[in-house]
Amino acid sequence: IERLDDDNLQRIIASYNQDEDNINVVVRVRPLSDKEIKAGDDMVVQFPGNGQVMVDAIPGGPGGGQKARLFSYNVVFEPAATQEDVLQYSGMKRLIEMAVEGFRCTCFCYGQTGSGKTHTLTGPPGLAVPYSDDHGLVFRSFVYLFQLLQEHTGRTFVLKASFLEIYNEKVIDLLNPGTCRKPLAVRWSKKARGFFVENLFTVDCEELDDLMAVLEEGIRNRSVGRHNMNDYSSRSHTILSVHITSEEPSENGVFISRFGKINFVDLAGSEMTKKTQSEGKTLEEANNINKSLMVLGYCIASLSDPKRKGTHIPYRDSKLTKLLADSLAGNGVTLMIACISPARSNIFETINTLRYAARAKKIRTKPVVLMDPREALIISLKREVASLQSENEYL
Ligand code: ADP
């Protein structure tokens, strides 16, 4: 994959609808895979700019006969975007800054299996050293976090990390092989200011390498004894949390304490929600995943919609939302990365993901500043065509 050239990069930046809201929704489109290219699969998504994605019309046939659609988000990462672009332009850096200031923040990747969730968060397997361009958002966030900590010379920081997996509504500790596979209880306590996982292992992290070790250990434990890792990971959610506690002396000798936290969530494959014809255990799994993703959807929609303020949010309906409740319900900041495939063969799942992401936050697109007037004209003509053709559901 080529590095974005300057023009393309300018387009991403110009289309950066990033605002000061407590939720940002971005889309990342992976490149066509070699397999898809060999099979003659083609791209069905286009990028009119200004944080928008357009999906081709679906020709007739079952479920087909639909018009092209245009969706708007804070930012759209085209297939050529790099892992570093995602750190720089997704709003992730703001989440880390807020977490250092004592807020509870969550970044999660949503999308069908194979759409690039794990690639975006952690990168390819065996990521340890040496540093590579493929390193994902988690590693890059850790690096940025330590940069920030060094700038706050007046404060003392304590970092602790935990890594868990939710499989079929059971919480499994990915850092403690002793209790690994033995489900842990989720409880509520006033002292913990919300839900917490009983006996969850937390690791003190003094350096970047310690955080990296947590990431690697968790990934390793997750795959132990799994014959088909991809099949398995499509059915479970993982949450890697970094607690950032700090103390700072104030004028009158009293210490100011801050309790920030950042969660990185790799969600179960969104396609699982429709596999309801399956039976027995798989049906139970599908229902659990369905429920947790649905409740998560409600929770984040309520973050951005003032009309929903005060309405009942069913956080308690799934382990996933219980554990994220403190950052979703409180005054934290959330980043949703919706991952999609550009391939025609995935068009239905792609539309489902784009809809889910659009429901999470209704975004009004702002006028875009473009560098090259000729390109601007082409894009605006394209957009006009697009809006004439599209259902334009979410604007
Ligand atoms: P998911 O976690 O959503 O199931 P993965 O992250 O495992 O999907 O991605 C599926 C495949 O696509 C992997 O082989 C991964 O390396 C590749 N891939 C995903 N996103 C990208 C990207 N942006 N650039 C290059 N390859 C990607």
Ligand code: MG
């Ligand atoms: Mg994955």
